[in-house]
Amino acid sequence: MSYLQLDQLTKSYAKQTILQNINLKLKQGEFLALLGPSGSGKSTILKILAGIEAPDAGEIRLAKRLLNPVAAHQREIVLLFQQPYLFPFLSVAENIGFGLKARKVAKKLIDQKVAELLDLVELSGMQQRKPQQLSGGQQQRVALARALAVQPKVLLLDEPLSSLDPEIRVSLQGVIARLHRELQMTTIIVTHDLSEALALAERTALLINGSLVADLPSIELFERPPNRAAAQFVGVGAIIAGQLQGTTFNSQLGQFNGNFAPNTVSLAIRPEHIQINNPASQPSIAAQILERRYLGERWEYRLQAAEQVITVREAGQTPREIGQTVDLHFPPQQLFALAD
Template structure:
């Protein structure tokens, strides 16, 4: 049975340094929940607090209605997959996977059955008699996965488990992990700094910065509707364009970019002042005669799309991606162009608070 994981005002301090600053999060039973952020944001610290490896300096951590703050790690019913695999070099694949079951004094016949099932799930049953030094990195990671879920944990914790693998293998293994998680229905909390990995694998994501949660949402929500400029800039690529905002009714407001280019955007409430437009490269497009005037600095052909770097008249650099199926010719370096966007597709932020103000 999977647990709900509830974090209430969690605090962790190391001397004067605050690693976690009153974090509130709720992970649903059976959910694949990712903690995403740059190094030092507090994501691994929080994971280790959930695991019982780090003490809780403030707040509360629950599995369902059971308070975990002072419960020993081995009593929490968790499975853990580490960045460095942490499998025993002197044991075979089969012995590594069986280790946790033997520690729980599970009957021998049941151990054999569950280990075989686990190795089947990660597709390495034929390697059961090999030692770790005879395995590739991806195979070792599969052993670590099998060992974590063979004990049938209520919560599975994963700390950057793919960071030691090459790029192609990371893509393959994240698919394996997602399929396993869906099949087993285990509440899974996953830590990564890789934005693409988080978007591909998660049901929901918490983006963290400096010990605080900046936004929680589905991958689509996080990518399309970032709630602040940090999330907009951290997830994928965003072009930030300064503008002036003026609107009295909160429904439609005028955005003025540069001297004379104005578009109308729906805002949550009335606002007047400096704003910032955030536009993804694929949200920008070339227009015939209106928009932001600029010059192509360089173009990069990437197969299914062309990546353009464009310098505006004010010196700002934008990235625009144009799909090859929509492009008749490749624009030349030095060519004058007009860049435009659909106002309802981009996001607008208050330049002072960096919080979103568009609908």
């Protein structure tokens, strides 16, 4: 039973299509990452959900209720922007209590709630500070507390961590994950960072040029992207074009046997699954190393094989020489079919 439902959402600005027939369903308490490159329309989806922008076509439903005609302030969906947007003329406590005050909650209750929330985001005792006196990470935590104060039915996070230092980003990812575990609030986070999606969300929807190209458990999207667009975004070692005859896939890089879906025209494999110079494995294909770089723990090589450039990641050893010719082996059980 879906709690939040987006049906055929379409939006364009001045003849440029931003979103095309977006369909998404979320269960109550689910944590979804909306992943995609910048300009893919991710933030627009959140703005439409929050009621800041209207879709050209399509419906949004929350617990079966049609949200399209409902004004932003009555939707009970809170959007957290990339910037904290703390009101500079209010104290930290007044900022957190803002939504409660708008709902005419008694002052005593607001104070109590503010103290609880400050505790939750680990900023106790900062009630009287002004936003300008806080660090970027602290400001974003206050913004998070302010959003949680009104107990929204859906929490939308629009890259709230992207402007922060890496260290603070990781620690705030922890805070967000913990809050989701404790509060079980239906949450969508927009991010262009695959690792952030993997770290936070059980499910990831991949948006490219205004269309959803994948909607899968995050780990599955990473390990077995379903199509070319998804494979290119999450990064695979090679996309192998060819033809399936029976159970044999014929390609420039050789023949692969496996249980592939009928009409498969391309296979892919993750870079860490391709093996280099494994004499026990047959068949293999000769490739020349073009470039290498150290990723920490692993070396990444770019190799030329037939007419294709292939990426391989190998666990940290002494690096292989550039220009060297090696044998590549694609373990059949690691190959997966792409839909296009």
